[in-house]
Amino acid sequence: MTDTQVVTAAEPILSYLTDMDGVLVHEDHLVPGADKFLAELRANETPFLVLTNNSIRTPRDLQARLRHTGLDIPESAIWTSALATATFLDEQRPGGTAYVVGESGLTTALHEIGYVLTDSDPDYVVLGETRTYSFEAITTAIRLVERGARFIATNPDPTGPSRDGSLPATGSVAALITRATGREPYYVGKPNPLMMRSALRRIGAHSQSTVMIGDRMDTDVVAGLEAGLRTILVTSGISSRESVEQFPYRPTMVVDSVADLVGSTPNPFT
Template identity: 70%
Template sequence: MNDRPIETWLTDMDGVLVHEETPIAGAQEFVEALQSSGREFLLLTNNSIYTPRDLRARLLRSGIDVPEERIWTSALATAQFLLEQRPGGSAYVIGEAGITTALHDVGYVMTERDPDYVVLGETRTYSFEAITRAIRLIEAGARFIATNPDVSGPSPDGSLPATGSVAALISAATGKQPYFIGKPNPLMMRSALNRLEAHSESTVMIGDRMDTDIKSGLEAGMRTVLVKTGSTRPDQVGDWPYLPTHVVDSIADLVGLVGELAPGTWATES
């Protein structure tokens, strides 16, 4: 069992710290504990709509103060991946400011003419015309990348179709599957660790979903903590072929453990 000291904390956002823009009890105290402890940390999200600056502003409205450089999105991870794969490349992008800004910042050209990649991100305004163009570009040889595989997302009025659903539509039309960058691909975790120059064996990943947060943390070699305030219900945990390292009621249970290098009082009911 891994008993290395904990130097780095990664945590999902929605379902762990907030529900939409409603803070979860203990979230601000947890962030403050991270900042005062001197531990390295990042907040991770599969949402590629917003830039880190946007997300900082949204969190501030929820009473949670996080510097934008402490926020790592699937859009940033996608841009980093494409920069490493094909520096100075080009892409046809379906998405909003989060992904277009990230790609622009790494020197990518956004074009409809013979792009290296079709990049599909999250958006609230998918258009039939844009999807049709993406299909034709992929058929013509563009490589298909998607920021995250989530098939639906939350809204005040109920579920919304997300990147994974639109990717499935494009895949059905082209016969080409996208390469998904966001969770549960451990690549997103590795990119976060690299950003912090951290090691997986001294890092904890906190999440609310067994199929994304816990799976990607596990596959990246981290210890994992599942909170009961999000998508995965406590009675569902045992249905999976893998388990989190620890299960806690909420982020509030971790506030007092942040400063400890080797927490010895985890809640472990699972």
């Protein structure tokens, strides 16, 4: 079932950005219809990019994870907050140095842009997500920020999921460092529209002709809206139809899942 606002823009839909968890997969299981939706985009030769705020895995690792669920998505169609952060740093300070708290998804992205990872007077402290935050690493990050390193975080998500319940994520650890240093990080990932814009550049797309599909009003929808995209909220993840009314902005369309979009691409608003 769909709930569509009046769409005043007559621009055709030429490309898609879509969140991963809650939209295409849910706890390592395929969201029913996600495979058919992506197959339809391919059949229509519609460019798309899968986005995730999780910075732990490289695109190759994520490709393998998605293939295990039944989705065959190329590495080139996966855009992480780690890649967006690396792109941002490469534009801001090419060939710089960073002290990283994170895993291979983040360290690999920074190595690929030519950054040197060091704890000796780095240009940046870059905080990402990791399964096991080290107290020693966090202490080092605090001291480096106190000494003048610029503070960057891949995303503001406070918690992440696990089989046993919530885990502290990048936003929570960033808050700890901020409380200790008085320095706020610059968050690159959603809901920063910067991640949307870097994703658009990745596939050569324009905001006016691109749709953002997500399951969270407070990250996916607001990031898409602020980047000038039309947005579709799916209720197969975090946000519900009822929760939409709690926000001062609305998605262009609300559907139960991406399965509801099958047969309506490339333009579900017509």
